[in-house]
Amino acid sequence: MxxxxxxxxxxxxxxxxxxxxxxxxxxxNIRSLERNYNMKKxxxxxxxxxxxxxxxxxxxxxxxxxxxxxxDRAVTMMSQESGYIILDVRRPDEFxxxxxxxxxxxxxxxxxxxxxxxxxxxxQLIMVYCRSGRRSKEAAEKLVxxxxxxxxxxxxxxxxxxxxxxx
Numbered sequence: 001m002x003x004x005x006x007x008x009x010x011x012x013x014x015x016x017x018x019x020x021x022x023x024x025x026x027x028x029n030i031r032s033l034e035r036n037y038n039m040k041k042x043x044x045x046x047x048x049x050x051x052x053x054x055x056x057x058x059x060x061x062x063x064x065x066x067x068x069x070x071x072d073r074a075v076t077m078m079s080q081e082s083g084y085i086i087l088d089v090r091r092p093d094e095f096x097x098x099x100x101x102x103x104x105x106x107x108x109x110x111x112x113x114x115x116x117x118x119x120x121x122x123x124q125l126i127m128v129y130c131r132s133g134r135r136s137k138e139a140a141e142k143l144v145x146x147x148x149x150x151x152x153x154x155x156x157x158x159x160x161x162x163x164x165x166x167x
Contacts, residue, residue, distance in 0.1 A: 064144050064147075064149060065144055066128075066140035066141070066143070066144050066151035066152065066153050067151070067152045067153070068137070068152075068153045068154075069152055069153070069154050070154065071154055071155055071159040071160065071161075073154070074127060074129075074152070074154035074155075075161075077152070078127070081125060083125065084124065084125035084126070084127055085119065085124060085125070085126045085127065086100050086102055086103040086104070086127050086129070087103065087104060087106060087119070087126050087127065087128045087139070088100065088103040088104065088105045088106075088129060088130070088157075089105075089106060089111070089128060089129070089130045089135050089136055089138075089139040090105070090107065090108075090130050090131055090135065090157075091107050091109075092107065094131065095167070096166070096167040097166065098157070098164040098165065098166050099157070099165055100129065100157065100160060100162065100163075100164065100165070101162075101163055101164075101165050103129075103165075104118055106118050106119070106139075108130065108136075108138055108139040108142075111139055111142045111143065112142070113146070115146070116146070119143075119148070122146075122147050122148045122149060123148075123149050123150055124150060125150045125152065126143065126148060126150060126151050126152070127154060128140050128143070128151060128152065128153045128154070129153070129154055129155060129156060129157060129160075130156050130157070131156045131157055132155070132156040132158055133153075133155040133156045134156075136153045136154070136155065136156065137153055139153075140153040
């Protein structure tokens with residue numbers, strides 16, 4: 001009787017896992033597993049397979065994130081890279097009081113769910129900063145959620161040792 005219950009339980013677990021994962025990469029043949037393994041070995045094998053297969057996000061790019069770098073690394077990148085945007089996410093009055101040369105201002109508070117006209121290329125390198133680093137982290141997270149793929153957050157202007165432009 002317990003073998004029948006174990007088999008029913010395992011079939012239910014497989015069905016639920018397939019529904020949760022929507023994964024086409026793992027095809028389980030329950031009968032062959034029953035013949036080749038006893039039920040006590042089946043669950044650890046199933047869980048290990050699911051854990052290492054990484055199929056939960058098959059075909060999607062939900063793992064996008066931003067990179068966080070130091071101010072020194074940002075300065076080096078700015079001297080070596082081209083075609084990037086320096087994005088200041090402070091308020092307009094803070095931006096006008098002094099910002100990194102060639103930076104554009106898109107306040108963190110204005111970044112939401114709509115497209116950002118100042119940032120049309122979602123694959124372009126965008127280097128994000130604010131005053132201290134808190135708002136730039138928030139903005140970087142929002143940009144990733146909007147589909148931007150090359151976001152680098154480098155803290156705040158308080159740590160900037162270079163020139164500052166005052167509008």
